[in-house]
Amino acid sequence: MVDRRTLQRPKGTRDFLPDVMAVRRHIERAWAAASIRHGYDEIDGPTFEHLDLYTIKSGDGIVSELFSFTRAGGDDKYAMRPEFTPTLARMAAAQGRSLSVPTKWFAMPTLFRAERPQRGRLREHNQWNVDCIGLEGPEADAEVIAVAVTALRLLGLTEADVRVRISHRGAAAAMLSSLGVHDDAMADAFALVDRREKLPPDVFREQAKATGLSDEAVDSLNALGGMRMPATEPPSAIAAALELPESSVAALTALAEALDQRGLLPFCDWDLGIVRGLAYYTGTVWEIHDIAGDERAIAGGGRYDQLVSLFGGPDMPACGFGMGDVVLGLLLQDKGLLCEDMVSLPRPDVFLVSSGSEAAEARLTPLATQLRDGGLHVRHTHKATRNVGKQLREASAHRARNVVILGDELTSGEVVLKSLDSGDQRTVPLGDLLVTLGRGSD
RNA sequence: GCGACCGUAGCUCAGUUGGUUAGAGCACCUGGUUGUGGUCCAGGAUGUCGCGGGUUCGAGUCCCGUCGGUCGCCCCA
Secondary structure, eight states, X not given: OOOGGGGSOOTTOOOOOHHHHHHHHHHHHHHHHHHHHTTOEXXXXXXXXETTHHHHHHOGGGGGGSOEEEOTTOOOEEEEOSOSHHHHHHHHHHHGGGSOSSEEEEEOOEEEOOSOOBTTBOSEEEEEEEEEESOOSHHHHHHHHHHHHHXXXXXXXXXXXXXXXXXEHHHHHHXXXXXXXXXXXXXXXXXXXXXXXXXXXXXXXXXXXXXXXXHHHHHXXXXXXXXXXXXXXXXXXXXXXXXXXXXXXXXHHHHHHHHHHTTOGGGEEEETTOOOOTTTXXXXXXXXXXXXXXXXXXXXXXXXXXXXXXXXXXXXXXXXXXXXXXXXXHHHHHXXXXXXXXXXXXXXXXXXXXXXXXXXXXXXXXXXXXXXXXXXXXXXXXXXXXXXXXXXXXXXXXXXXXXXXXXXXXXXXXXXXXXXXXXOEEEEEXXXXXXXXXXXXX
């Protein structure tokens, strides 16, 4: 007897039954379409890599959160990929100087992490990655944001549903410096800003002071972290609110221009509370959230100019983002954007019904084959019943567009063609069927 | 790794201070209708009450353990 547990889905994984699979393809179509229309080419890599590839960028701490393994009888350590960026960086670095500028790639990898699942985070998920390598400056940052927003709009989301929260590490550092944060405390300050919303105010203050900041500096840190306003406001307004020179937000001002040219400002907020994993972002950092901020980030990205060189390649600037399917799926579900009209399984063009006569039975499979060879989506019952009513019911359940009834009319070489949407039906010669159906007959 | 809550039919759930034979809706199957679907009506099948132990005359109900799920914390690539 097989152990009961063996037959259960592993923790944090999903079974994609047809209706769920249709949602997955619906999302992937939007991702691919948005990428392609902005000039990005699809890539993929192995689903597992050398374990050490993942410690280059993230350190040894990450190992406990990976699914890792060795080959039976082997010593090499591997890990299921928890993110795509190391693979991408490895691939880019391997091209070296021959990498064209810019290199614009996207991928839709399945990723794995050995954590306890919770809302919006599973052990196995699909994540869209978009990266632009070789371009400096705000144009590339704005472009990848445009790719992300395009996909969300294709899925039916608007600026009333989602917001792109944008910050810039250089600008934030300049501002913190002006506010009295010393360079050697900068990393701690960023970490505090990142956690600010999760911490009670008094705990935040206590931890901030522990890094050696004055009361005034803590106030400034708090003010900076809480600074959020629509991107339709100029970044200079942030500087003014914090009593800082306009030059400190120069990077955001340049980005604003690039976003405006793409019509993105209505989707965006300036939000200096956005930090994102301290490790490797070097400039613009941004996240996309549902407007209420109830869910985890839908997407996160930014600029990481050291990435390619970190993985042994030439010095090349780069920016990009990742967007997971789990949080996005939850949001689409909540917004009613996954109803049958928008996401549906392919509809059969025709459902063949046999009345059960000898002639009809003999004709059924050859006709199905002929229509399928003609490119049509054809189904028929696999049950024993030849009750026409039952077969029509099954055709409806499969959401077939048309039914063809093989019955007494066969004696004159004809069949009944019925539209299940309108209910209309007529008699047509067998020989005309493919042409009639192929025209998208109703 | 830590914490909270939840496990009853395929699905969503009800089940009274512990009490006899565990229920409903949806879905499914059959018939009304042997050549016309979606609606309707009638009927039918369906359970290791997650699993193991304990308390009790008696446990779906209480206790302990365990497995699973959900949601947080840590972490977040």
